[in-house]
Amino acid sequence: MIWLTWRQHRKQMLAALIGLAVLLAVLIPTGLKMHHAFTDMGTERCLNGLGDGSLVGAGKVSECQSVVDRFQRAYGDYGRAALLLIFVPLLAGLFWGAPLVAREIESGTHRLVWTQGVTRARWGAVKIAAITVAALLFAIGYAALVSWWMGPLNRTGTSRLEFLSFDVQGIAPIGYTLFAVALGIFAGTVTRKVMPAMAMTLVGFVVLRIPLAVLGRPNFQGAKDLKYPVVSDTAPNIGNGNWVISDGVYDRAGSLLAGDTQAVCWPPPDSPDADGCYGAGAYNLVSYQPGDRFWPFQYLETGVYVLLAAGLLYLAIRRLQRQMT
Amino acid sequence: MTSALETTDLGKRYGRDWGLRGCSLRVPVGSVAALVGPNGAGKSTLLHLAVGLLKPDEGEVRVFGKAPGDSRELLEQVGFVAQDTPLYPDFTVAELVKLGSKLNRTWDDDLAVDRLGKLDIPLDRKAGRLSGGQRAQVALVLAIAKRPRLLLLDEPVAALDPLARREFMQALMGIVADQGTTVLHSSHLLGDVERTCDWLVVVRKGSAQVVGSVDELLAEHRTLIGPRTREGEYSGVGTVLRESHTDKQTTLLVRTGGPIHHPAWNVSDVTLEDLVLAYLADPNAAALPGPVSLPQRGVGA
Known part of the structure; x- marks a missing residue:
């Protein structure tokens, strides 16, 4: 059974290895370059110098912001290109998961392999275990690589808690990959044809992933609030990776003056009515997820997808054992 | 006689339609049985x-007394050649043999390699590049090298040309003679199996219509030719399955209860093909075994 599994899936393994090699060839040189620049441009030193406080000296923040902007101008495109990596787990579901059972039934070879001296339960268990373990190993390698690569980008403008950034690093991609593979296998036992199984995998993956990321993730834990005056000698720390959910500038009475923005008048103007300072008593109100919630959120989301994957694989094996032709 | 395969009121539903229903039959150990019926009669369903x-929706099916399911022991005892003889097209013949050896504890590698050598099928050829006849032969080799006690074949020769068809049947009969395997072989054409089978199962519209030993069936049925007789006016001739009339004479195909002594009739043997066609043409006729363990239902005699 193990020989058969290897014989049937070795091409898929080879394709995945080539994919991983291409990823390595692209990410290692660019990642090294980015890490060097992060150090050489003084970005890292400046951000580390800000400490852990929520509000730090506005002068220091302003200084660091210009260094960060310089880094962003040079490497911001890398961050945008990295969004493509979000599709990698889906590929595993489409090309490894979906055909596992569906291709056998579609081509009729299930009638050959399920009538040998190996029970269908064992056939399914070996195949599913092999593909799942392979997907797990690839996902670990991929996630570790991207997590390293994203390091400097996480600290220069885009918090790693933010959409799409969160989704390509840490351990979450491992959860997504296992879920995609399990969904593909399960879909194959339902549709019994490869293309519909792939379509079902695609739809199922997107339908779950997007709402959970967009609606669920910001609410995994209550957001924190930060309130600070517009005219002040302190400003929010840009070095601690907080994820800003919403922000705005309010007047003394608490009415919104400007949404989706923050204002810091620094160096301190002659009068609070100076241009862009919103008058006396104006303050910023920021709702945010602290940067140190990255790992708890990662564990939570990965856990959800791993449980879903386990459930789908259980259902797939049960469907295999029951009538499946 | 013990049964290799026995079904009781077996039914299998596809959505709202029954692919098989009230199907009761048996195939004795050691027999070479033909499973005959028109397309869509339920032959593939029965074999699956x-x-x-497949799992039954009602009734039961027993192979050597056990219900087929996820049992390794039973899977090893049954060889199956599915319709259109599915093989992995990107596997070489040698890899298919390896598949058989890896998945069956009872596998006989020498038997497989030896037979493929005799058939001149190159071991390094990919299955997708074999001819239809070669594919069928390879599928048969895969089914017999596990040394099954029961061999089920689902129209393996349907897609073959007459020469390949004859070669396949010869190969099959050679194996049966060597190993004493029980065979159930389906076909929508009686010609494929007529010369080789000693047990006959005719299915029609999802249930068994004729089940029995070929010799007994042939002994029980007669063609009678006599003077023009009006319909329904025959007596003492048994059950009339088919009648045809010309101006001067009447021809009957009958299932007799015993010898026919009526002097008006000229009695002769029937061929298996005539017999099967007569039953298939008459949905109300059935020849099911009498006092065996099977209840009779569905179409009544």
């Missing part, structure tokens, strides 16, 4: 139920 690819 027997090999455990």
Whole structure:
């Protein structure tokens, strides 16, 4: 059974290895370059110098912001290109998961392999275990690589808690990959044809992933609030990776003056009515997820997808054992 | 006689339609049985139920006394050649043999390699590049090298040309003679199996219509030719299955209760083909075994 599994899936393994090699060839040189620049441009030193406080000296923040902007101008495109990596787990579901059972039934070879001296339960268990373990190993390698690569980008403008950034690093991609593979296998036992199984995998993956990321993730834990005056000698720390959910500038009475923005008048103007300072008593109100919630959120989301994957694989094996032709 | 395969009121539903219903039959150990019926009669369904690819919706199916399911022991005892003889097209013949050896504890590698050598099938050829006849032969080799006690074949020769068809049947009969395997072989054409089978199962519209030993069936049925007789005016001739009339004479195909002594009739033997066609043409006729363990239902005699 193990020989058969290897014989049937070795091409898929080879394709995945080539994919991983291409990823390595692209990410290692660019990642090294980015890490060097992060150090050489003084970005890292400046951000580390800000400490852990929520509000730090506005002068220091302003200084660091210009260094960060310089880094962003040079490497911001890398961050945008990295969004493509979000599709990698889906590929595993489409090309490894979906055909596992569906291709056998579609081509009729299930009638050959399920009538040998190996029970269908064992056939399914070996195949599913092999593909799942392979997907797990690839996902670990991929996630570790991207997590390293994203390091400097996480600290220069885009918090790693933010959409799409969160989704390509840490351990979450491992959860997504296992879920995609399990969904593909399960879909194959339902549709019994490869293309519909792939379509079902695609739809199922997107339908779950997007709402959970967009609606669920910001609410995994209550957001924190930060309130600070517009005219002040302190400003929010840009070095601690907080994820800003919403922000705005309010007047003394608490009415919104400007949404989706923050204002810091620094160096301190002659009068609070100076241009862009919103008058006396104006303050910023920021709702945010602290940067140190990255790992708890990662564990939570990965856990959800791993449980879903386990459930789908259980259902797939049960469907295999029951009538499946 | 013990049964290799026995079904009781077996039914399998596809959505709202029954692919098989009230199907009761048996195939004795050691027999070479033909499973005959028109397309869509339920032959494939019956074989898939027997090999455990399908589960019954009602009734039961027993192979060597056990219900086929996820049992390794039973899977090893049953060889199955599916319709259109599916093989992995990107596997070489040698890899298919390896598949058989890896998945069956009872596998006989020498038998497989030896037979493929005799058939001149190159071991390094990919299955997708074999001719239809070669594919069928390879599928048969895969089914017999596990040394099954029961061999089920689902129209393996349907897609073959007459020469390949004859070669396949010869190969099959050679194996049966060597190993004493029980065979159930389906076909929508009686010609494929007529010369080789000693047990006959005719299915029609999802249930068994004729089940029995070929010799007994042939002994029980007679063609009678006599003077023009009006319909319904025959007596003492048994059950009339088919009648045809010309101006001067009447021809009957009958199932007799015993010898026919009526002097008006000229009695002769029937061929198996005539017999099967007569039953298939008459949905109300059935020849099911009498006092065996099977209840009779569905179409009544």
